[in-house]
Amino acid sequence: FCAGQDLKEAIDPEGPEIEEIVRKHFNPIIQKIRGIEKPVIAAVNGVAAGAGANLALACDIVVATKSAGFIQAFSKIGLIPDSGGTYFLPRLIGLPRATAIMITGETVSAEKAESMGMIYAVYEDFEFEKTAFKLAQTIASMPTKVLGYTKKLLYQTFNNSLEEQLSLEAETQALSAISEDHKEGIQAFLEKRAPQFTGK
Secondary structure, eight states: OBOOSOHHHHHOTTSOOHHHHIIIIIHHHHHHHHHSSSOOEEEEOSEEETHHHHHHHHSSEEEEETTOEEEOGGGGGTOOOOTTHHHHHHHHHOHHHHHHHHHHOOEEEHHHHHHHTSSSEEEOGGGHHHHHHHHHHHHHTSOHHHHHHHHHHHHHGGGSOHHHHHHHHHHHHHHHHTSHHHHHHHHHHHTTSOOOOOOO
16 A cells, blocks of 8 residues: 655655654645545555555545555654554544554554544455445545535534534534535435436
């Protein structure tokens, strides 16, 4: 999937400073994934290590092959996790597990990652491409504007009180209710047909 930073570049005395690499290259990618108003799927087919693991965890839905693995390898080379790892992993699996995984640098199998709630689903290697693509097609055929609203609400929930979240839900539901996709969804339901959403 992704091995993170090029370690040869990291030890090159003529290479860029690591802070510059993280701030200018890694962080903007993570922020764009989280900021885009559409669901982003990571299809992990192989090893996701270091910043590569955290790139996957930044995505909204993560699926993986049975043979895939996630490695927070930073501690093994004398670095701390970056690319949002210390943000995403504790929120996904809890602080005790995240701490152990990040400190030990253990490889987490796809099946273990799924059982811990780190990722959404694990598919057989031989059917992975077809199954992951089908998931992407299904989501792309849905009311994507409203899915973007849902994504935004989900990521705001950790910073809000229940009252604040309920208020945001009410405001956002009002926006959803005036969307063309909502009208199409209701019409399709009444006509007993599949809706044809446009993302508007």
